[in-house]
Amino acid sequence: MAAFSSASDADGVLARAAAGVLRSPKATVAAVACVLLLVTAVVGPSLVPQDPYDLNVLDIMDAKLPPGGEGMDGTVFRLGTDGQGRDMLSAMVYGLRTSLFVGVLAGVVALVVGTVLGLVAAFAGGRIDSVIMRIVDLMLGLPTLLVALMLLALLGQGVWKVVLALVLVQWAMFARAVRGAALVEKNKDYVEAARMLGFSRPRILFGHLLPNCLSPLIVIGTLQVANAISAEATLSFLGIGLPITQPSLGLLIANGYTVLLSGQYWISVYPGLLLLLVVFSINIVGDRLREVLNPRLAERS
Amino acid sequence: MTAPLLDVRDLRTQFGTGVRAVKAVDGVSFTVDRGEILGLVGESGSGKSITGFSILGLIEPPGRIEGGRILFMGEDLVGAPREALRRIRGKRIAMIFQDPMMTLNPVLTIGTQMVEAVLAHDAVPRRTAVERARDALGLVGIPSPDERLKAYPHQFSGGMRQRVAIAIALLHRPDLVIADEPTTALDVTIQSQILYEVRRLADAFGMALVWISHDLGVVAGLADRVAVMYAGRIVETGTVDDVLDRPAHPYTRGLMDALPATAVPGDRLRPIPGMAPLPTSRPDGCPFRTRCFAATDACRAEPVVTVAAGHEWRCHHPIREPAA
Amino acid sequence: MTAPPIEGPLIEGRGLVRRFVRDLDLAETVAAALGANVKREVVHAVEDVDVAVRSGEVLGLVGESGCGKSTLGRVLAGLLPPTDGTLLWRGKDVRDLTKAEAMEMRLSVQMIFQDPMSSLNPRKRILDLVGEAPRVHGLVRANEIDDHVAALLETVGLDPAYRKRYPHQVSGGQRQRIGIARALAVRPKLLICDESVSALDVSIQAQVINLFMDLRRDFDLTYVFISHDLAVVRHIADRVAIMYLGRIVEAAPAPAFFAAPNHPYTTALLSELPSVKQRRRTFAPIRGEIPSPLDPPPGCAFHPRCPRAFDRCPRDLPALRPIAPAHVSACHLNQTH
């Protein structure tokens, strides 16, 4: 009905996304939490009391101290210690680093791979499209956790192997979303208008079309990073993800699993809460982005 | 003179609240007599569709009816309980929508959608409801109605779907049908078929009709009376002949003049200058004054409605032309 | 970029055919072998159309939805290659154009679309929408783009200050003007207007029609004006062609056409045109609906709906024959009398 809309939401999809997040107090808090967690992961090691993987500073006598417990040398462990006498707080900050690194890297690589293949499928059409989309169907038809599990069972443990497995199970989601968006945009008159104006194919593809396909990418990208972090933790928990030398939050939780029933809850509970905070914050932001950027809902608001 | 079938008085419908509120319908008054066809004409954003939806109580949040009365056979529909409104909708007042491709649920059969409309108001056995649905399809010229009841909307063309929508509207022989641009999405030949059926059925059942349209030509051919809307208000009402042959409001006159059909081919058309003001920033006084050739300072004041022998206008400087 | 003066049509199509074929995929082939009712689908969008547009004229291309007028427009615009037939630009087969000539044709033919929202890239400012093409093709120097766009906006009746805005920040009529400015920016000869004023309100529609007529005079433009609205076409076109199910059924200079329409479909269209002068009219519609272009009826495609059809109509395809100077019509009735 209204022929005009406000001037404030004009500048591209990123600005629209940011404005949308800031209009929701809940999402704003979550976004701030994401930023803080990221900062903690980056600068954290210089802030925490010990390097939890320096065996020289560990004292087995300090093992399994409850939160607030005092070590042999008088150090107070705020969140307790694990079975090796490691400070939980320090271990968690290191774990957060690993978890975020794996999750963000896997998400970004999957996004790039998926976007390129999705765009190629939409534009090449015909046989190339069929082949790419059949592979996408195959990937999306199988449960991601199962595929990742199998890959790692075959490949063995390791950071890069986990990233590879996560990319392999996640790229298809991006490819399908980008292809879908591109096929819709491709049929709009502005693409024909661009062809009438004698623009080259790459200019039309990347200069005119891609910017209009970004909305679903941003939403899925956000949610998939959360997904990747969660999946990595699960794989590590099952003992087939990261090696014991590079523990993520998932592995920390697994370490506490055996002693959970004997009442030493903190070894599992605190890393779990941190993991939950990470995934929850990202998902809140992602959900808000979906609300703001989903054209089917946004048009009517 | 008996009371009109529908008497809308000072209807105000707005979307949102506060300074950003959009006054879509801003003090609209009109009447419809039994069996009368009223053409409600206006350009996009004039509030004509919202007026139609307001009558049926189909305005959804953030929209709401701010004020005024909608007297239907003496009963005020504004503020009526939901259940009372529901009993009137589809039974006494029916509605036909603009886009025939969108008004029927794609996953339910035509039969289901017709039978449920019967059963919503009449506690009759299913068999009777099916028979009534079939008869209604036959009435609007759909061949082999028995089979078509089992079909899904996507198996019908646009014109046929609009016939189905009309059949549904006629199921309860309503006193009033509100038709919101029902032929705009259709081709000329199909539009003509629908208009033919509508005219025939309205005559046969003595239904009153509010025909909402942007197309003056369609309204001229169909309606008894015309109400012209601009910026949420009715600016002129009267018989078709009065309004179209002797327009009093400069806006009505402008609309007529802008039609290519009224000009000599190849000559410049005479459009109304400028464009309709946004609902959020309408000028005070007469909302048309910023585009009006006759506007003076007097137009900053709210124009009042002048009535002369059934012809009404809302203008400080009406066009006075000798009656033809 | 200037071409030598030419005799004959600016653009011409001879025996143009455009079909959209959807072949069976493997699954459908299997299903068909098992007896399922699936067939290879061929949409006969444009069938054997001869059309010529002389420099400076306005050809009105009229028909109902699904008649193929938009497809024909896109074939003429070079957006869709014809399945069969020849397209000539300034008398030369487009397949024989040199690269430079092809680019000259590409820019000389521009299109104005129906939906002014969908035809403007929502992520670009009006400055880029209008200015990108002349910049990319080097028609204007980079530092002059801003002024160039400002001048173009003024030409189409827009405030040059709109350069910084996005399409969703202006009204529908203004968007259509932006589309026109974008086309003008590459100095076209021929504008193909596909239902360009159909989505506009009456008062705005009149403004845009006036703009089209002004531009024709000021820039010596040629138009193919595609529309379902005979009233608009009557006003703006020099010559009218009526399409029905992929074929032109009647074509004539506008005055002759409206004074003496010949084809039964044309007369039906004209008589059913709503008019403010007719009051409380009895509607006398022709029956039926336009058949599916997937499966056009044999003989004259209009015969199932034609009130005057006779035994020959379902059998033979009527050819377009002259019935008056420059007036052609494809109807068997013309030969029986």
Next chain:
Amino acid sequence: MAVFVIRRLMQSLIVLAATAALVFLGVFAIGDPGEMLIPPDATPAERAQVMAALGLDRPLPVQFVTFLANILQGDFGRSFVFDQPSIALILGRLPATLELAFVALAIALVLGLPLGLLAGLRPRTATDEAIMTGSILGFSLPNFWQGMMLIMIFAVWLGWLPSTGRGPRGTILGIETSLASWEGIRHLILPATNLALFKLALVIRLTRTGVRETMPLDFVKFARAKGLTERRIVLVHVMKTIMIPLVTVIGMELGSLIAFAVVTETIFAWPGIGKLLIDSIMRLDRPVVVAYLLVVVAMFITLNFLVDVLYSILDPRIRLGRA
């Protein structure tokens, strides 16, 4: 519809074939197949003998054909650990996993549909906010951690429910199930809840999105204009519309529940195929892993295929030809 079904059937077969090829490549071509198929404690002589017996000294394509032929005859190899045909092991454990998955799906649907409907019908209210934040929390909770917390709270602290294992089974309608006795159900509650929470969150979101996208459509407004009750509009017009996409997703999710059961079964020591898989990976019992993979993928594909058929029945636009 025939075309639709045939197309899906062909796609399913292709996926199945591709999976078989991938598994073959994974197990036989990458690395040393002997290592994967022969117990690590075998002597070199035994090793050579087994290699020859298994045909591992022959060229790859020949091996692949043998591999396929064996699978088609139901021979998935023998478990080193249990010294049983691996397929028998899998099939023996399957009912426990299926029970868990179906109960979890039932919980997710019974709670998720009404909650999603409620949120969708009252967008941007406190109810909606609460339900949606809860659902985001639901799918943010790391599944394994959430299982541990359930054990900690309900088994260790409160002592209400058993922490691990499957309870006694009885027979209902000829199916052996834990649902036959209260003790069996008590054992099922925590693992099923653990498995259900993630899907519950998903069902809520899908339902809500569907409702929100359907409610503004013209046909809903037209249904109102017909004088239908709000109840009928929501339960018939809206629900039928959103059931179509929902059925697809739910079908796919049943498959992923079976996959996710790996985590839940590990934590709750539930004797299903998921726990068997993890145990087998840990003990390098490769034939069981291979059999698990092929069985689960086959099951998954069958499920997806059935869902597609159901979808085509539900959506008249597909049932009656192309939309």
